[in-house]
Amino acid sequence: MTDVSGFVDQIADKSDDYSQWYTDVILKTKLADYSPVRGCMVIRPYGYALWENMQAGLDARFKATGHVNAYFPLFIPESLMKKEAEHVAGFAPELPWITEAGGEKLEERLAIRPTSEAIILSMYSKWVQSWRDLPLLINQWANVVRWEKRTYLFLRTREFLWQEGHTVHRTEQEAMEEVLRMLDVYREFAETELAMPVIRGRKSDAEKFAGAAATFTVEAMMGDGKALQAGTSHFFAQRFAEAFNISFLDMDGERRFAWTTSWGASTRLIGGIIMMHGDDSGLMMPPRVAPFQVVIVPIFRNDDERSRVYEAVQAITRDLTGAVRIHTDWSDNKPGWKYNEWEMRGAPLRLEVGPRDVDQGQAVAVRRDSRAKESIPIAGLGQRLPEILDEVHRSMLDRARAFRDAHTWTVSSVDEIAEQMEKERGFFWAPWCGSPMCEGAVKAKTGATLRCIPFEGGDDKGLCLVCKATADQTAIFGRSY
Amino acid sequence: MTDVSGFVDQIADKSDDYSQWYTDVILKTKLADYSPVRGCMVIRPYGYALWENMQAGLDARFKATGHVNAYFPLFIPESLMKKEAEHVAGFAPELPWITEAGGEKLEERLAIRPTSEAIILSMYSKWVQSWRDLPLLINQWANVVRWEKRTYLFLRTREFLWQEGHTVHRTEQEAMEEVLRMLDVYREFAETELAMPVIRGRKSDAEKFAGAAATFTVEAMMGDGKALQAGTSHFFAQRFAEAFNISFLDMDGERRFAWTTSWGASTRLIGGIIMMHGDDSGLMMPPRVAPFQVVIVPIFRNDDERSRVYEAVQAITRDLTGAVRIHTDWSDNKPGWKYNEWEMRGAPLRLEVGPRDVDQGQAVAVRRDSRAKESIPIAGLGQRLPEILDEVHRSMLDRARAFRDAHTWTVSSVDEIAEQMEKERGFFWAPWCGSPMCEGAVKAKTGATLRCIPFEGGDDKGLCLVCKATADQTAIFGRSY
Numbered sequence: 001m002t003d004v005s006g007f008v009d010q011i012a013d014k015s016d017d018y019s020q021w022y023t024d025v026i027l028k029t030k031l032a033d034y035s036p037v038r039g040c041m042v043i044r045p046y047g048y049a050l051w052e053n054m055q056a057g058l059d060a061r062f063k064a065t066g067h068v069n070a071y072f073p074l075f076i077p078e079s080l081m082k083k084e085a086e087h088v089a090g091f092a093p094e095l096p097w098i099t100e101a102g103g104e105k106l107e108e109r110l111a112i113r114p115t116s117e118a119i120i121l122s123m124y125s126k127w128v129q130s131w132r133d134l135p136l137l138i139n140q141w142a143n144v145v146r147w148e149k150r151t152y153l154f155l156r157t158r159e160f161l162w163q164e165g166h167t168v169h170r171t172e173q174e175a176m177e178e179v180l181r182m183l184d185v186y187r188e189f190a191e192t193e194l195a196m197p198v199i200r201g202r203k204s205d206a207e208k209f210a211g212a213a214a215t216f217t218v219e220a221m222m223g224d225g226k227a228l229q230a231g232t233s234h235f236f237a238q239r240f241a242e243a244f245n246i247s248f249l250d251m252d253g254e255r256r257f258a259w260t261t262s263w264g265a266s267t268r269l270i271g272g273i274i275m276m277h278g279d280d281s282g283l284m285m286p287p288r289v290a291p292f293q294v295v296i297v298p299i300f301r302n303d304d305e306r307s308r309v310y311e312a313v314q315a316i317t318r319d320l321t322g323a324v325r326i327h328t329d330w331s332d333n334k335p336g337w338k339y340n341e342w343e344m345r346g347a348p349l350r351l352e353v354g355p356r357d358v359d360q361g362q363a364v365a366v367r368r369d370s371r372a373k374e375s376i377p378i379a380g381l382g383q384r385l386p387e388i389l390d391e392v393h394r395s396m397l398d399r400a401r402a403f404r405d406a407h408t409w410t411v412s413s414v415d416e417i418a419e420q421m422e423k424e425r426g427f428f429w430a431p432w433c434g435s436p437m438c439e440g441a442v443k444a445k446t447g448a449t450l451r452c453i454p455f456e457g458g459d460d461k462g463l464c465l466v467c468k469a470t471a472d473q474t475a476i477f478g479r480s481y
Numbered sequence: 482m483t484d485v486s487g488f489v490d491q492i493a494d495k496s497d498d499y500s501q502w503y504t505d506v507i508l509k510t511k512l513a514d515y516s517p518v519r520g521c522m523v524i525r526p527y528g529y530a531l532w533e534n535m536q537a538g539l540d541a542r543f544k545a546t547g548h549v550n551a552y553f554p555l556f557i558p559e560s561l562m563k564k565e566a567e568h569v570a571g572f573a574p575e576l577p578w579i580t581e582a583g584g585e586k587l588e589e590r591l592a593i594r595p596t597s598e599a600i601i602l603s604m605y606s607k608w609v610q611s612w613r614d615l616p617l618l619i620n621q622w623a624n625v626v627r628w629e630k631r632t633y634l635f636l637r638t639r640e641f642l643w644q645e646g647h648t649v650h651r652t653e654q655e656a657m658e659e660v661l662r663m664l665d666v667y668r669e670f671a672e673t674e675l676a677m678p679v680i681r682g683r684k685s686d687a688e689k690f691a692g693a694a695a696t697f698t699v700e701a702m703m704g705d706g707k708a709l710q711a712g713t714s715h716f717f718a719q720r721f722a723e724a725f726n727i728s729f730l731d732m733d734g735e736r737r738f739a740w741t742t743s744w745g746a747s748t749r750l751i752g753g754i755i756m757m758h759g760d761d762s763g764l765m766m767p768p769r770v771a772p773f774q775v776v777i778v779p780i781f782r783n784d785d786e787r788s789r790v791y792e793a794v795q796a797i798t799r800d801l802t803g804a805v806r807i808h809t810d811w812s813d814n815k816p817g818w819k820y821n822e823w824e825m826r827g828a829p830l831r832l833e834v835g836p837r838d839v840d841q842g843q844a845v846a847v848r849r850d851s852r853a854k855e856s857i858p859i860a861g862l863g864q865r866l867p868e869i870l871d872e873v874h875r876s877m878l879d880r881a882r883a884f885r886d887a888h889t890w891t892v893s894s895v896d897e898i899a900e901q902m903e904k905e906r907g908f909f910w911a912p913w914c915g916s917p918m919c920e921g922a923v924k925a926k927t928g929a930t931l932r933c934i935p936f937e938g939g940d941d942k943g944l945c946l947v948c949k950a951t952a953d954q955t956a957i958f959g960r961s962y
Contacts (some may be wrong), residue, residue, distance in 0.1 A: 033604065035553070035600070035604065036600065036603050037600070040556060041554075042551065042554065042793065044548065045551045045619060048550050052550065068526035068529070069526065070523065070524055072516070073518045073523065074521075074624055077517060080517055095583075096579045096591075098578065098579055099578070100580060101577035102574065102628030103574055110518065110592075123523055127514075132813075138526060145555070149583065159555050239540040307782045332613075341689055390945070
């Protein structure tokens with residue numbers, strides 16, 4: 001590594017000030033920026049290109065599981081918002097209201113959607129009449145707004161981008177299958193595209209979505225041992241169908257209320273990518289969603305060298321188009337500066353092409369994750385670069401899993417959590433009796449919330465970590481974003 | 482044509498009540514629906530799939546011309562909105578305002594974006610410092626809101642979806658080149674993807690975008706002879722750069738204000754597709770953006786036939802995947818009903834597959850535009866169907882051009898417009914002196930507005946259609962949506 005320019009050392013030390021490191025990384029890599037609207041951010045082109053790749057990955061999976069996209073209004077009339085009591089109670093404190101429009105005071109206030117159950121289900125009540133209309137499997141890509149008091153780039157901003165699937169089913173079983181299917185789509189997407197290992201589980205009643213009968217989650221561990229909810233899938237039973245009157249004529253001629261679900265993932269996943277994979281040098285983009293998978297740094301000292309290198313780079317770019325996403329940094333900066341810049345911005349692979357390389361018909365690939373260098377014949381790049389990118393992906397996923405394992409403890413008492421948390425944060429697996437009192441006691445004593453009751457790996461007998469009553473389930477506790 | 486079920490005749494007669502026909506088509510083909518929010522519509526899956534294909538076509542063209550996407554806040558603080566005087570004057574009457582959020586009254590009202598110049602350019606003033614930062618070429622896909630009094634599905638709704646490009650340039654010439662380049666992208670997109678012929682031209686001062694130095698437009702003629710603005714591209718000179726303080730250190734060391742542009746196209750294009758191509762049977766989807774390019778209607782009378790047909794359809798679908806977008810209608814309805822349904826919904830090609838067809842190793846393709854039937858060997862579908870779709874595209878484009886030509890008149894006086902308009906609407910080419918007074922007189926007398934001063938085909942000498950003064954330009958007048 002050539003050590004030039006002071007670019008990288010502008011990022012705060014990760015172990016010293018994790019929160020400042022996170023903000024520095026986002027601003028300096030130009031993923032996002034603060035905006036003149038308090039609590040709202042701008043997603044800059046480099047961050048948005050990442051989001052586009054994530055969208056493409058999710059969207060393809062939604063379509064492969066039979067869903068179609070649609071678009072519903074941004075506004076929700078107050079009366080509609082109030083139809084499901086728990087739902088409005090959960091979201092009301094965070095709603096922004098339109099009270100005036102077109103120069104007039106509105107007769108009824110309009111909320112900006114914090115989520116779209118109310119508006120979407122009111123349409124479904126019109127569209128669903130017979131069992132033949134079911135299942136109804138619609139997803140929406142949209143902006144939503146929640147007026148948070150404390151905001152944090154990507155993780156908690158007043159406006160954010162997301163997708164929300166809203167489905168209607170004939171039977172409870174079909175609805176529950178959908179809920180779990182989409183939860184698994186999130187798990188598989190996170191692992192396959194983001195190199196992000198997650199734990200699937202059920203939320204406690206205290207942590208579930210306002211109005212849901214049950215909420216399921218995929219939880220990821222960030223680089224500071226805190227948990228991030230990476231996607232959620234909600235089972236509403238017939239609650240919303242009753243509130244919004246979604247009923248259908250069943251096969252047997254009886255009119256019945258339908259069963260509904262919703263599921264969502266958002267731009268906060270970008271925060272998760274940064275926190276899970278980043279290091280002291282900056283970002284580390286998971287190869288499959290990286291805006292640029294390979295950044296070519298041309299090296300030359302004079303016009304003659306430049307034109308030889310230019311020719312080689314053009315040929316490489318032509319060859320690799322369609323196989324990998326390439327960017328060539330032709331800026332006026334020195335190669336060493338570019339190395340640092342693209343390490344900071346997390347390009348999975350850097351490809352150095354200099355005059356000597358051109359003479360030898362090769363280029364030098366440098367991995368962002370391991371810094372490993374490899375000389376590759378130019379003719380073999382089309383085969384080798386995708387292979388290396390796959391290796392980088394696997395290695396990032398393994399590293400994240402190993403980190404999580406090293407920061408996971410099985411405990412039997414809340415005191416153990418408190419003790420360990422003074423040293424290091426992480427996930428704490430413990431028997432839990434199911435009582436919100438005990439869940440609250442853990443939070444009061446340690447700051448850790450109940451992340452989920454995991455689908456796999458938990459014990460079904462033990463003594464509750466707080467009250468010591470018999471516990472037939474294991475819960476995972478941790479501090480969270 | 483088998484004439485079954487009363488589906489199609491639920492659509493109003495196009496020549497009898499064009500406006501009702503338009504609304505019927507949208508609702509009955511499930512492109513969109515009314516929502517519980519007055520003036521806002523729901524874009525249903527069939528309409529949204531069309532929009533996704535249109536987005537893909539535009540987005541690829543924006544990227545090929547060097548643009549990247551980003552996302553900016555939905556909200557614009559009042560003080561920011563007011564920075565460019567003409568701009569706010571133009572949009573203020575249509576703004577909705579957030580006055581309360583998170584349970585508190587806001588200190589400063591927030592507008593919902595009607596367009597994003599104010600918020601985006603305020604960011605650019607921070608990002609642009611040197612000539613090396615230019616050009617800055619960013620596009621945004623977003624929802625925007627304009628509180629219109631009279632709304633109309635797709636053409637004028639309070640919320641709509643669009644893209645807005647916002648670019649910054651070092652010189653006037655580069656900015657003007659961008660404005661015209663993107664106008665031509667809209668023209669080429671409309672013709673190539675939507676089979677929609679358009680006329681490029683400049684707007685008069687009375688019709689230009691609030692705050693623009695010049696607005697350019699592509700104008701399309703609808704099936705009732707009215708004009709639809711299908712896309713606009715704005716040249717701002719240095720007005721917004723001065724208002725938002727976007728200046729840069731130029732190559733010669735001088736600090737200068739930059740030159741900005743913006744350009745947009747929206748879901749109103751969907752209204753244009755319906756009105757340009759639709760007929761008494763309903764929609765006619767342009768093949769290249771049609772949600773389903775080919776709809777297979779399986780024909781069978783018993784289980785044995787069904788299973789033979791099913792097998793053939795599966796094989797056809799496998800073969801054609803990737804080549805054409807296919808949907809097979811396996812619903813319980815009769816074939817004749819399906820024929821009508823998919824004519825109404827505008828699938829460019831219907832493919833009938835019955836047991837006799839299977840025996841003969843063929844299928845029957847029926848074109849939506851001409852109703853022409855063609856038996857095609859199943860093994861040859863992969864080659865022939867894309868060919869027919871191209872023929873349909875060309876034929877739709879030709880038909881739309883011929884319709885426009887037949888409804889275009891060169892006139893020399895406003896009376897001629899008034900006279901002709903009593904018979905039939907269309908485009909009126911006439912010499913115009915450039916005075917807003919004369920432009921206003923045409924509108925007052927005929928209801929026709931000045932659509933554009935066309936780039937091509939106009940005369941550069943004549944006498945103004947109103948005042949008879951020397952006119953060095955031709956303008957196109959017409960009623961518009």
